[in-house]
Amino acid sequence: MNAPVSTHQLQAELRSVPDAFLQKLAARFGAQCSTSQAVREQHGRDEGSIAAPPPAAVVFAESAEDVQDAVRLCAEYSVPVIAYGAGSSLEGHLLAVQGGITLDVSRMNQVLSVNTEDLTITVQPGITRKALNEAIKDTGFFFPIDPGADASIGGMASTRASGTNAVRYGTMRENVLALEVVTASGERIRTGNRAKKSAAGYDLTRLLVGSEGTLGIFTEITLRIYPLPEAVSAAICSFPSIEAAVRTVIQTIQMGVPIARVELIDVNAIRMVNAYSKLSLREEPMLLMEFHGSPTGVKEQAEMVQDIASEFGGNAFEWAERPEDRTRLFTARHNAYFAAVASVPGCRCITTDACVPISRLADALLDCVNEADASGIPYFLVGHVGDGNFHFGYLIDPDNDIQRQQAEQLNHQLVERAIALGGTCTGEHGIGIHKQGFLAEEAGDGGVAMMRAIKQALDPKNILNPGKIFQLAV
Numbered sequence: 001m002n003a004p005v006s007t008h009q010l011q012a013e014l015r016s017v018p019d020a021f022l023q024k025l026a027a028r029f030g031a032q033c034s035t036s037q038a039v040r041e042q043h044g045r046d047e048g049s050i051a052a053p054p055p056a057a058v059v060f061a062e063s064a065e066d067v068q069d070a071v072r073l074c075a076e077y078s079v080p081v082i083a084y085g086a087g088s089s090l091e092g093h094l095l096a097v098q099g100g101i102t103l104d105v106s107r108m109n110q111v112l113s114v115n116t117e118d119l120t121i122t123v124q125p126g127i128t129r130k131a132l133n134e135a136i137k138d139t140g141f142f143f144p145i146d147p148g149a150d151a152s153i154g155g156m157a158s159t160r161a162s163g164t165n166a167v168r169y170g171t172m173r174e175n176v177l178a179l180e181v182v183t184a185s186g187e188r189i190r191t192g193n194r195a196k197k198s199a200a201g202y203d204l205t206r207l208l209v210g211s212e213g214t215l216g217i218f219t220e221i222t223l224r225i226y227p228l229p230e231a232v233s234a235a236i237c238s239f240p241s242i243e244a245a246v247r248t249v250i251q252t253i254q255m256g257v258p259i260a261r262v263e264l265i266d267v268n269a270i271r272m273v274n275a276y277s278k279l280s281l282r283e284e285p286m287l288l289m290e291f292h293g294s295p296t297g298v299k300e301q302a303e304m305v306q307d308i309a310s311e312f313g314g315n316a317f318e319w320a321e322r323p324e325d326r327t328r329l330f331t332a333r334h335n336a337y338f339a340a341v342a343s344v345p346g347c348r349c350i351t352t353d354a355c356v357p358i359s360r361l362a363d364a365l366l367d368c369v370n371e372a373d374a375s376g377i378p379y380f381l382v383g384h385v386g387d388g389n390f391h392f393g394y395l396i397d398p399d400n401d402i403q404r405q406q407a408e409q410l411n412h413q414l415v416e417r418a419i420a421l422g423g424t425c426t427g428e429h430g431i432g433i434h435k436q437g438f439l440a441e442e443a444g445d446g447g448v449a450m451m452r453a454i455k456q457a458l459d460p461k462n463i464l465n466p467g468k469i470f471q472l473a474v
Contacts, residue, residue, distance in 0.1 A: 043084055044095065046092065048351075067182045074100070082094060105154055108126040109124055109128075121225050122178075147428060159430035232260075234330070240285075241285060261290035263287065343378070360421040361385060368414050380392070394411070
């Protein structure tokens with residue numbers, strides 16, 4: 001069962017943090033090292049619903065040398081170290097489940113080089129996606145991966161993040177070209193390069209992207225960037241049912257329309273967003289779409305999608321071509337989580353994601369909606385449905401164990417269904433703590449055993465974000 005780990009279980013796994021280690025840490029980092037309760041608690045939680053004891057200390061790294069020295073001290077004393085960026089993860093990635101320290105890289109937030117001729121940019125891991133795009137807005141290029149939250153680039157690479165633009169531009173897997181990484185021994189290595197392709201040895205970059213901080217800590221990341229499109233147009237379209245909206249998406253993708261974004265928002269999310277963002281969107285299942293290209297190409301794409309939508313009862317097509325109007329619509333979509341939490345005062349949101357082949361999306365969603373409706377628990381549904389990725393959020397009373405169990409059961413059924421349909425237990429949130437059981441089901445015992453062998457080879461003391469993705473000891 002994909003149930004949260006209890007605080008009691010987490011405390012039973014804590015490893016000692018010797019006083020001698022903390023003294024050396026303080027001597028090396030001075031004011032960059034904090035053991036205050038408030039700072040430790042801030043870094044001991046993420047946006048998920050799992051609780052854990054805070055780390056023993058927080059180190060604010062300002063350079064790759066800081067990262068190396070911190071990791072070397074941790075290796076010397078066998079103390080766990082957890083990399084921390086913006087704190088926006090959802091599956092317990094940042095929790096100090098075995099104790100240790102948090103290494104905050106948010107001060108490592110610089111753009112190191114921009115190579116527009118090669119369509120690449122190299123950045124430090126603490127820069128957020130919004131700050132990155134703000135830094136290069138005058139170059140005529142942008143970085144398209146948009147998970148919604150203003151996540152750090154290091155965190156996005158660690159979880160192999162996706163987002164609203166993935167249907168056209170791909171995910172972090174396709175857009176990270178090279179890395180500088182501090183290993184478990186404190187060595188600094190480089191993987192990949194700025195060349196468009198390479199056949200030189202193991203693809204270490206792809207191994208590390210998505211490793212959730214368990215194999216190394218990123219200190220530099222080289223990314224693809226893209227020319228800003230000549231024309232951009234957004235549209236919303238309401239539908240009589242979720243199935244009609246999803247069938248529109250499936251046909252759009254299968255016909256090869258190069259749509260840049262297509263987001264599904266169910267009627268529950270629409271009501272919550274209307275109240276939270278002071279909007280008056282039509283309270284029906286809705287697709288929020290964006291088209292990139294030349295003025296003629298954008299017009300042709302939009303007309304084609306409008307024709308497809310009309311076949312499935314799509315109505316009330318509304319266009320947003322001004323940047324401020326597009327921003328308003330997508331800001332409302334990105335605020336869906338906060339709108340949902342605000343709709344039920346005092347609630348906690350148990351949220352999950354899964355991804356299925358686009359042809360099975362309707363099957364997956366309709367059954368999940370029926371189960372959620374029958375439960376009586378308030379919920380909302382949003383999804384980057386152009387690539388088959390969707391998210392349910394269940395709003396529960398944190399003190400109501402029955403509701404929590406119901407939400408976990410819904411989550412369990414959702415993920416089981418996605419895997420049975422040829423999909424994955426997580427399209428972008430990652431495994432962390434919460435989905436370890438599903439990883440074993442999806443990858444099989446042999447697949448997890450290979451991952452475990454890689455972890456043991458690269459991190460024999462198990463100090464890099466231990467207890468995440470899988471348990472090392474079996």
